[in-house]
Structure formats: C-alpha cells, structure tokens
Amino acid sequence: MSAADDIRTLRETFADKVIASTEFRSEHTLTVALDALHDVLRECRDTLGYAMLLDISSVDHFGDDPRFEVVHELAAIDDSKHLRIKTAVAEDDEPPSAADLWPAADWHEREVWDMMGIRFAGHPDLRRILMWEGYPHFPLRKDFPLAGRPTEMPDVAFTGVAPLEGGPFVTSSGGEDPVRREPRARVVE
Amino acid sequence: MRNPGGRGTIRWIFLPPTMVSTAASMHTAYDSKIEGNVIVTRVDAAINWMRKNSLWPMPMGLACCAIELMATASSRFDISRFGMEVMRFSPRQSDVLIVSGTVTYKMALAVKRIWDQMPEPKWCIAMGACASSGGMYRSYAVLQGIDRLIPVDVYISGCPPRPEALIEGLMKLQRKIEGEQSTVDQKKEFFEQVS
Numbered sequence: 001m002s003a004a005d006d007i008r009t010l011r012e013t014f015a016d017k018v019i020a021s022t023e024f025r026s027e028h029t030l031t032v033a034l035d036a037l038h039d040v041l042r043e044c045r046d047t048l049g050y051a052m053l054l055d056i057s058s059v060d061h062f063g064d065d066p067r068f069e070v071v072h073e074l075a076a077i078d079d080s081k082h083l084r085i086k087t088a089v090a091e092d093d094e095p096p097s098a099a100d101l102w103p104a105a106d107w108h109e110r111e112v113w114d115m116m117g118i119r120f121a122g123h124p125d126l127r128r129i130l131m132w133e134g135y136p137h138f139p140l141r142k143d144f145p146l147a148g149r150p151t152e153m154p155d156v157a158f159t160g161v162a163p164l165e166g167g168p169f170v171t172s173s174g175g176e177d178p179v180r181r182e183p184r185a186r187v188v189e
Numbered sequence: 190m191r192n193p194g195g196r197g198t199i200r201w202i203f204l205p206p207t208m209v210s211t212a213a214s215m216h217t218a219y220d221s222k223i224e225g226n227v228i229v230t231r232v233d234a235a236i237n238w239m240r241k242n243s244l245w246p247m248p249m250g251l252a253c254c255a256i257e258l259m260a261t262a263s264s265r266f267d268i269s270r271f272g273m274e275v276m277r278f279s280p281r282q283s284d285v286l287i288v289s290g291t292v293t294y295k296m297a298l299a300v301k302r303i304w305d306q307m308p309e310p311k312w313c314i315a316m317g318a319c320a321s322s323g324g325m326y327r328s329y330a331v332l333q334g335i336d337r338l339i340p341v342d343v344y345i346s347g348c349p350p351r352p353e354a355l356i357e358g359l360m361k362l363q364r365k366i367e368g369e370q371s372t373v374d375q376k377k378e379f380f381e382q383v384s
Binding site: 130131132137139144145146147148149155156157158159160162163164 | 298
C-alpha cells in the first residue's frame, strides 16, 4: 500500500475529521482535526505500517486563527512510504502527546514545547530541552525578536540582546508579505 | 655571587643537583668550582620563564574551533614544542583556558564555573570569532563574546582560526607572561599592608 492508498483509507475511516490532503512531488500530506489526531496517528502506526516517527515540528502562523500548526512526519520502517500529518492548534489548545505510540515523540514534543510553547497533553515529562527551566520566552515564535530578550535567573542563566543593526537577519512580525517581514529577501522586479 | 642579600633586589641561583649539598655546606663563600654553573636572575624572570614554558591548557572545545585546537595539539603542529601539550581536562591542573567555539547562554555559566575552578595564575584565550564576539551568531541563544563573563588575555581571529593562528596566540600569551611582575607586586602589597 502506498501513501496515496493510505490517505484514501484514512479518509474513509475518519470521514469529516480529515480536512484536506495534498500531494506535491510525491510527498503526501494529510490535514486532520485536532480531536482526531491521536486516533489517526494510532491508525497509521497499527494498521498502515508507519512504524517510525521521523519528526514533530510546528509552524507559527502569527496573526491567523488558529495560530499554530503541528506537523508529524511518519515513515515506514523500510522507507517505502512517508506521510505528513498536519493539525491546526490554537494558542490554548493542548494537542495529544504521541509519546505513547512512538517513544521518539518524547524529545520532539519537548522541543516543540521549548521553542514554540505548545503543551502536549499526556506527555510523560514535558520539560524544556534546549533552554533552561524558567526561561520565560518561546524563541521560535514569530513575535520573539531574533536578537533575543534580556532575562536573568541568578546562578542559573542569563541572556542579553544580540546586536543586529545592519545585519542580514532582521525580521519583523506582522508585515503584509514576506518581503516586508524579512528585508533579507530580495525583491525580483 | 654579587650583591648578596642586597636591599630591594632578590637574587636567584640555579645549581646542578650534585652541587646543591656542596653549596649549602659552604654557605655563601666564593667557590671557583661552581663558577660557570651559576645563573643569576630575578625571581620574577625565573618564575615567568617557568610559567610560560609549561602552560597547561584547559581545552574548552565548544564548536568547530575545537577541531583546529585538536590539530594544534597533534603531531603536524605540535604545541609540545612550547611545553603546552598537556591538555588537562581537569580545571584544577590547568593554567590557560582556551575557549574554542560558540558559547551559548546555557553553556556560559559552565564555562565561568570551570574558570573559577582553575587555580591562579591563570590566563584565558578566546579562540575564534564566536568566543571573541559571538561571531556570526547574532541570536537569542549565544553569548556575544566570552569577555562578557571572564577576563580574556588573547583574542584570536578566524572562523575557525588555523592552528598557526592559535600558536601565534599562545606565543603572544608567552610574551605577555614574560612581562608580568608577580613577586614585585606581591612585595608592594606586603609593604603596603605592613606600613
């Protein structure tokens, strides 16, 4: 069974919980509703043969509602097929943890929590993984400046603001289009 | 020996081991047998000479600069020529902290702690762009130069610097150590306390 067949099967099984599916250059992506996410993942693992979780990532659509998107990358153990599962997550939502299906999800979800601030419900040990416990910000959110914000935890850690003046990586959130948000992008007339 | 026990000057005599007992029994009398085996120098000069030729590095390898640091220690570049080949992974036995690589904020206090554990006298080298200034990492996660946390004696430019550059930096540090006046300063402090 190919990934395209699997998407058809999942559409039949979960009906209107599957919101969209796309194929782009033989990469298959499935968008599902948040309340069906865990069941879809379990189905993928148990009956469709996606024994491996490659990655969990998240996207910040700043200004949209729901704001975030969580992306699970699944693969068959013989690498014969890949499937990407996307879920829209609002700021207050807690998507279900996949750590009970794949132990690999444990650290991926900790990273998503650390960098984007999305809590996973039912995660066994949801601590920060890169920054330290007590760091008040989520650095990969669009409204967090790349230069950083100063923080101070005596005897634990501190951060300062990096000079970005005139540098190529100055971005601002909320602009109309990517060119305005990211001056490093060159406008091709 | 000229000017024995002279005021304000301290003399240092090196004797070969076989001569030590002889010299002690003869007190400070002149002996033509040991002439030519005696080197007269200042304590500071002798101490500095010993210190600069046995700098034991504490390698703080945090990124790609550490690869060049390893190359410097290996046979092609061979810092044992300078008496520095003894990489001590214990800060208690090290003289010079070589911070080679990107210092993130999470690592910063660990570097500081290792620096604090090193006994005096100690020196610090910021190797490469990241350790000196944050380098290309103008970001929320990276300390913008290790000199914001600990004193740095020598900065080495490069991304990463070649081993030759690190050796040049270590030789610069040697020249710096040559000019130090630790006992003179200690004496000055001592007299200030007494008076």
